[in-house]
Amino acid sequence: MMLVDASRCTGCGACAKACPKQAIVFQDDHEGFPTPVILQDQCVECGLCNKVCPAINMPQTHEIQQAYAVQLLDKEALKDSTSGGVFTVLSREIFRRGGVVYGCVWDENYNAVIRCAHNEEEMKPMRGSKYVWSWAGDTYPEIKQQLEAGQTVMFTGLPCQVAGLRNYLRRDYENLFTLDFLCSGTPSPMAFQKYLDTICKPGMKRSELNLKFRDKNPYGLGVHITYKGRKAKKTSDHISNPYYYSFYTRLVDRNSCFQCPYGTEQRVADLTMGDYWGVAKFHTEFDINSGVSAILINSERGNVLLQTVSEQLQIVPTRAADIAAGNNLSLGNKRKTIKVAPFREQFFQTVKTKGWKAAEYRYLLTKPRVKVIIKDGIKRMIPSNVKVILKKVLKRKG
Ligand SMILES: Cc1cc2nc3c(=O)[nH]c(=O)nc-3n(C[C@H](O)[C@H](O)[C@H](O)COP(=O)(O)OP(=O)(O)OC[C@H]3O[C@@H](n4cnc5c(N)ncnc54)[C@H](O)[C@@H]3O)c2cc1C
Structure with missing residues (x-):
């Protein structure tokens, strides 16, 4: 039995839970996503796993x-x-x-x-x-x-x-x-x-x-x-x-x-x-x-x-x-x-x-992210009382 291609599997778990022989287990793939694997020696080829798979049958x-x-x-x-x-x-x-x-x-x-x-x-x-x-x-x-x-x-x-x-x-x-x-x-x-x-x-x-x-x-x-x-x-x-x-x-x-x-x-x-x-x-x-x-x-x-x-x-x-x-x-x-x-x-x-x-x-x-981090860092370095004064000055100027 073959399951849906791993690139389309969402890991919903329906196949494993529907299997009457508990022949499907979940194992982490190389990106750390739990993914179903068939234990072929326990599979009776009933096809229920594919029937309930929403990636095959929405x-x-x-x-x-x-x-x-x-x-x-x-x-x-x-x-x-x-x-x-x-x-x-x-x-x-x-x-x-x-x-x-x-x-x-x-x-x-x-x-x-x-x-x-x-x-x-x-x-x-x-x-x-x-x-x-x-x-x-x-x-x-x-x-x-x-x-x-x-x-x-x-x-x-x-x-x-x-x-x-x-x-x-x-x-x-x-x-x-x-x-x-x-x-x-x-x-x-x-x-x-x-x-x-x-x-x-x-x-x-x-x-x-x-x-x-x-x-x-x-x-x-x-x-x-x-x-x-x-x-x-x-x-x-x-x-x-x-x-x-x-x-x-x-x-x-x-x-x-x-x-x-x-x-x-x-x-x-x-x-x-x-x-x-x-x-x-x-x-x-x-x-x-x-x-x-x-x-x-x-x-x-x-x-x-x-x-x-x-x-x-x-x-x-x-x-x-x-x-x-x-x-x-x-x-x-x-x-x-x-x-x-x-x-x-x-x-x-x-x-x-x-x-x-x-x-x-x-x-x-990345450049845009580094810019934000630097801006945040500078903001955090300014003591809060100075921030209040700066805000007031800027408001007056605006
Ligand atoms: C991974 C992810 C991506 C999202 N992407 C968007 C998006 O692009 N646009 C958008 O408008 N909303 C998105 N949301 C939903 C959004 O963040 C809010 O959960 C939603 O607007 C509900 O608002 P609320 O105030 O009623 O939620 P809350 O009262 O905060 O309730 C949160 C709800 O989300 C469910 N939930 C939380 N985390 C998960 C999870 N990891 N898996 C399954 N269910 C979960 C909870 O069970 C609950 O039903 C996303 C949520 C998640 C978890």
Whole structure:
């Protein structure tokens, strides 16, 4: 038996979980992405692995019906959400119905994994984007059992994970709600762990890091990466933080992300959330600095769920085209293309054999990035009282 070409495999895990002989195991490839391998001596050639593989058989998709700009009214929860906090209100509604929510959390070693939450306390760690590939496969059999038992389930994750789950289930369940997001690609867990090696103090446990990719407290919306590592608290942005920069420039994405079929108006989930980048151009009624989500309604089931929670949101109809303007969403025949960095292979090789710092010095000290780092460094060297005086002087001059 042959699985889909590794360059198209998203690592959703559906094949391994569907295999009746447990003949598929996941092993890290040379870039550190878990990838399925068939144990040929246990394989009975039933072909189920290929049947459920979303890279071979994409599940039936939905057309976008309506788009909204939304912001959670609960300001406390909004602060801990990546953008407008729509995930939180939808989860609360599922718990109110006695259901469970699947979402991504950090495990004790800072691996991103999809887990099940039965209540709001268990859901809180799911808030916040973890910008690294996450493992969902183990949840599929458990979800099937819950659905069969009549429990309401909301699965949130990458579009390719939603596709994997739907193919694994092989039928629709009225009590299943799926929520994916506009996705720019998922970085290598190996590269991420090598980066974490550089910010942890020697002997420090990963769980002490408290890393946040989009910390709004107190910086407001944007990319503010904070962690407690070698320094008590360190902050940086999408350019000066080397890991985020590698994610932002699509250097460490999984190979399959470069030919991702999910970034179009044909959606695999009932609802799609995203950061509404550029919202100020289209809607002035929001407190933009607190974060605004974009949400796409793709099915009637998703529509009903969102309408049920609309009183907990500031919600304004918008155009999918306006969301697409600043985001990873392609409408019509236009497809957004991504360039593969010419030094991608060498970058991974260096990270793997010599560690993150060696790869960073060799490949990530580009001119624009160095300029930003120097500017930041100078800013940090100026004492804060001098900064206040300078600001006042500049204001007077302006
Ligand atoms: C790798 C990655 C790439 C992304 N790319 C884009 C993009 O290009 N454009 C865009 O608009 N938005 C993108 N997002 C989504 C965005 O960052 C927000 O998560 C989204 O806008 C939801 O906002 P919120 O305030 O409701 O989220 P929150 O309340 O912060 O909830 C976060 C949600 O994301 C899920 N999640 C977090 N990390 C992962 C992960 N690694 N794997 C699976 N699920 C995860 C959680 O389970 C939860 O459902 C990306 C997220 C990830 C993880």
